[in-house]
Amino acid sequence: MNNVLERVAYLRGLSDGLALESDSKESKLILEMIEVMSEMAQSLEELSEEMAEIDDYVELIDEDLDELEDFIYDFEEDEDEEYDFEEIECPYCGEIIEIDKNLFEEGECETEMVCPNCKETFIVDNDDCDE
Ligand SMILES: [Zn+2]
Incomplete structure (x- = not known):
């Protein structure tokens, strides 16, 4: 995801190098596009971070669930063997x-x-x- 952010930054650098005339329609379009892309890349980055957090959380829940299953399974086994x-x-x-x-x-x-x-x-x- 860093890659997208870096590439947008690169585009921004390219547009700076072009010394766009700020009042031309084309330069307004290009600058606005880069602005939108930059925001999209930022959103993607944030989403990706949130996904990673959710992934970790799900993994923790999964581990807890495994422990719970083992516990219940052992408990049932104990009951079977009780007599x-x-x-x-x-x-x-x-x-x-x-x-x-x-x-x-x-x-x-x-x-x-x-x-x-x-x-x-x-x-x-x-x-x-x-x-
Ligand atoms: Zn005896």
Whole structure:
């Protein structure tokens, strides 16, 4: 867009070099045309700046929206998994314990667990584990 402003300035310079007679119809026309072009170039420049600002703003909104989508998606996933319980038997006292499958980290195949009845620590295998 700078290019248009520069070219109009160049035209203005050319018209100055012509030493136009200010009272001739042709010179009035040329000077008026350059004036109009100059204003148009200025408007274009301003519009372009405003567009760039709007672009930045839309990008920010888009990023916020992505975060919001991720948040909602995670939230829905959590709700689905909320009742994913499994019953296991304590190898020490035989107590049946309900565990939440979410206690496993992503890709984790086993985790330590303390029996609420006998307080012994044992290993719980993750049935969903690939290995
Ligand atoms: Zn136990």
